[in-house]
Amino acid sequence: MKFFRNPEIRLSLLWHLFLLVSAFCLGFCFPSRAGVLLIIFSVFYICSHYWITWRRYRRLAQLAREIDDMLHSQIPIQFEKYREGELSILENELSKMTLRLSEQAAALADDKKFLADSMADISHQIRSPLTSSNLILSLLMEPDLPSAKRKKLLQELVQLLSRIDWLVESLLKMSKMDAGTVCFQQTSVNVRTLILQAVEPLMIPMELREQTFSLEGEPETAFTGDPAWSQEAILNILKNCMEHTPFGGCIRASFSQNAIYTEVIIEDNGPGFDKEDLPHLFERFYKGKNASQQSVGIGLALARMVVSQQNGTLKAENRPEGGARFILKFYPPSL
Numbered sequence: 487m488k489f490f491r492n493p494e495i496r497l498s499l500l501w502h503l504f505l506l507v508s509a510f511c512l513g514f515c516f517p518s519r520a521g522v523l524l525i526i527f528s529v530f531y532i533c534s535h536y537w538i539t540w541r542r543y544r545r546l547a548q549l550a551r552e553i554d555d556m557l558h559s560q561i562p563i564q565f566e567k568y569r570e571g572e573l574s575i576l577e578n579e580l581s582k583m584t585l586r587l588s589e590q591a592a593a594l595a596d597d598k599k600f601l602a603d604s605m606a607d608i609s610h611q612i613r614s615p616l617t618s619s620n621l622i623l624s625l626l627m628e629p630d631l632p633s634a635k636r637k638k639l640l641q642e643l644v645q646l647l648s649r650i651d652w653l654v655e656s657l658l659k660m661s662k663m664d665a666g667t668v669c670f671q672q673t674s675v676n677v678r679t680l681i682l683q684a685v686e687p688l689m690i691p692m693e694l695r696e697q698t699f700s701l702e703g704e705p706e707t708a709f710t711g712d713p714a715w716s717q718e719a720i721l722n723i724l725k726n727c728m729e730h731t732p733f734g735g736c737i738r739a740s741f742s743q744n745a746i747y748t749e750v751i752i753e754d755n756g757p758g759f760d761k762e763d764l765p766h767l768f769e770r771f772y773k774g775k776n777a778s779q780q781s782v783g784i785g786l787a788l789a790r791m792v793v794s795q796q797n798g799t800l801k802a803e804n805r806p807e808g809g810a811r812f813i814l815k816f817y818p819p820s821l
Contacts, residue, residue, distance in 0.1 A: 612653060615646040622646070656784050659718070660770070663791050670712040670796055672819060677707045677741040677750060684720035685739075688728055696734045703741035709748035709816035711796040719792040719800075720750070722785035723812050727754040730810065746817070747798075753811040758804040767802050 622643045626636060662668045678701065685699055692699060727737045731754040741750045759767065766772045768790040771783040786802075793800040798816040805811050 612650060615650050615653075619643060619646045619650075653784075656788055660784065660788055660791065663795060668715070668795070670715060672710055673713065674708050675711050675713045675716055676705075677709065677743075677748065678703060678705050680713060680716055681720055681739050681741070681750070684717045685724050687721065688724055692728055692737070695728070695731070697728065697731055698736045700736065700738045701740070702738070704743070707741050707743045707748060709743075710819055711798075711816060715792045716796065719789040719814075720752075722789040723752050723814075726785055727752060727756070727810060727812075730754065730756040732756060747815045750814040750816075751811060752814075753805055753809055755805075755809040758808060758810050759802060764802065764804075768800070 622639050625631065626639055626643075631639075659668075681701060689699075724737065724739075731737055735755050737752070737754045739750065739752045741748070743749070763772075768786050769783075770787040772787075773783045790800045793814055793816070796816060797819055798814060800812065800814050803811050803813070
């Protein structure tokens with residue numbers, strides 16, 4: 487029988503058989519009625535003990551089968567059947583285990599779906615400029631191509647390659663933060679210097695668009711964070727404002743500090759955000775209705791990840807007078 491495969495049961499059986507034999511021997515030493523009662527009581531006790539033990543092991547075996555079904559078939563366990571004695575302790579621990587397993591299974595399913603969607607988005611984003619690059623290269627191979635046309639195609643090719651380089655680099659940065667391998671510094675970051683360094687790569691494109699940039703705030707304003715990653719976040723926000731600001735428009739950045747947080751506000755006088763886009767602006771690969779053809783949809787997502795990792799917040803809204811506004815708040819590490 488499976489019941490007797492347990493070594494503790496076999497050991498207890500030997501012990502109880504010894505006690506039963508001892509009871510029989512003692513029964514013959516007492517008067518006949520007392521000896522018979524002793525023998526009957528001993529047999530009844532041993533049978534009762536093994537009947538109760540058998541029921542407990544049967545319920546433990548049933549619990550083991552239900553756990554196996556839950557692990558392989560996602561069948562929930564009815565824990566209300568196990569409430570007494572050591573089974574209640576076992577039930578408590580198993581309930582924690584099954585809850586954790588269910589949460590992990592759901593998280594793995596979400597991660598798998600997210601990974602599949604991300605791979606599809608990444609392949610699409612990279613395939614488009616690669617296809618355009620291959621087309622341009624085939625045109626450049628024509629021997630009788632006019633020099634003016636060749637120069638224009640080369641400029642377009644450089645732009646496409648720069649876009650691919652930025653895309654791959656941004657995806658790598660996001661992957662590092664997803665994996666938790668990024669170690670953010672905790673140093674004092676001067677906000678004015680940070681914004682000036684972030685806007686520097688955009689000064690020539692802004693000049694070509696005849697856009698102006700203004701900066702306001704106390705020069706000593708600072709926060710505790712990572713200067714390189716913070717510059718990356720500010721750059722992506724400024725780049726988004728530049729792409730959505732019309733020719734001759736203006737981009738304004740201001741900053742301030744109080745006892746609770748350091749605030750940075752970046753705004754433009756462009757068309758602003760569509761109401762349907764506002765809840766999704768910082769989602770990865772999301773492109774709003776007013777997004778340009780070159781938009782990938784990861785710049786703002788990367789900016790929020792960087793700010794959040796540094797105990798900060800980032801939100802976007804429409805200005806009452808028109809245009810977009812980004813509000814960054816950096817809190818001290820102790821808060």
